[in-house]
Amino acid sequence: MRKIVPFIALCLAAFTATIDAPQVVTLEGTFIDTKCYGMSDKNSGNNHMLPGADGKMMEVPNCASACSMTGIPTGLLQKNGDVVIMVTPTTQLSAYMAQEARVTGKKVFGGGIMPDKIEVKDGRSWKEVKITTMM
Amino acid sequence: MHATHFAVIAGVALLLVSFAACSSDNSPLPSADPAEKLSPDTTRFPNGTELHIEGILLNTGCYDESGQPSAHATPSCAMEMTLKGFPVAVLPPDQPLQQAWILLTVPQILTDYMGQPVRVRGIVRGPGVLMPLRVEVEMNGAWQFIM
Numbered sequence A: 001m002r003k004i005v006p007f008i009a010l011c012l013a014a015f016t017a018t019i020d021a022p023q024v025v026t027l028e029g030t031f032i033d034t035k036c037y038g039m040s041d042k043n044s045g046n047n048h049m050l051p052g053a054d055g056k057m058m059e060v061p062n063c064a065s066a067c068s069m070t071g072i073p074t075g076l077l078q079k080n081g082d083v084v085i086m087v088t089p090t091t092q093l094s095a096y097m098a099q100e101a102r103v104t105g106k107k108v109f110g111g112g113i114m115p116d117k118i119e120v121k122d123g124r125s126w127k128e129v130k131i132t133t134m135m
Numbered sequence B: 001m002h003a004t005h006f007a008v009i010a011g012v013a014l015l016l017v018s019f020a021a022c023s024s025d026n027s028p029l030p031s032a033d034p035a036e037k038l039s040p041d042t043t044r045f046p047n048g049t050e051l052h053i054e055g056i057l058l059n060t061g062c063y064d065e066s067g068q069p070s071a072h073a074t075p076s077c078a079m080e081m082t083l084k085g086f087p088v089a090v091l092p093p094d095q096p097l098q099q100a101w102i103l104l105t106v107p108q109i110l111t112d113y114m115g116q117p118v119r120v121r122g123i124v125r126g127p128g129v130l131m132p133l134r135v136e137v138e139m140n141g142a143w144q145f146i147m
Helices: A004-020 A034-039 A063-070 A090-096 B002-023 B075-084 B107-113
Strands: A024-033 A048-051 A057-060 A074-078 A083-086 A100-109 A112-122 A125-129 B050-059 B088-091 B101-103 B117-126 B129-139 B142-145
Touching: A024 A034, A024 A063, A024 A083, A024 A112, A034 A048, A034 A063, A034 A074, A034 A083, A034 B117, A034 B129, A048 A063, A063 A090, A074 A090, A083 A100, A083 B117, A090 A125, B050 B075, B050 B107, B050 B129, B075 B107, B101 B117
Parallel strands: A083 A112, B101 B129
Antiparallel strands: A024 A074, A024 A100, A048 A057, A074 A083, A100 A112, A112 A125, B050 B088, B050 B117, B088 B101, B117 B129, B129 B142
């Protein structure tokens, strides 16, 4: 009995750790500028429709890339409509806005993925995007 | 005779009322209580829901892949990561990192407030994702408007 109790406790601890540890996931979708997409889900491309000074809607070319350069978080818009935020310096993804992407990483945050690997569609194949994520 | 009938009918009615009371759904309804909104489960709210949350302002770049603060997770790390463009988030008190709300905003605006208690009103844009409409920081016991 004395041997069983620590064994059970160890199994329980290991099981709990498995549950709590963020799992590696691979997600596919399109890189979006989350600010403009937040205003309208039509703004999932690189050019966005925004109200001009006169209040009329106008097309802003390369808006997503520009927003990303200012530091607005980049999101991965999945086919089911869910958006996951990229936990990475957003400016490093500005060149890939509105592109199809595949991201492998851990969902450390409920709404964000910490990427280990980022790929964008290059023709029919995937091309890896090198990013710096830590200090 | 009439008294017996009345007693039977009353008994049946009492049984029916008791049955209805027992079988009714006693689970709590989604609450609009502001106090409940302060530490919401991030997966509970559909897109477009307006929320008020309170917590500590952190930078997502200062945590490792296991969800633990990195060795550099200090206010200075948060400031540095914010300047690098890592998203910022609000972690409600006593909640795991999975319950943090990432803010859809330019992180640099919040650089000076990393590690401080903040209060945010915003619109849910996904599980754990909030577009802030108003952000306040607690200073000297009062809430100061940031953005």
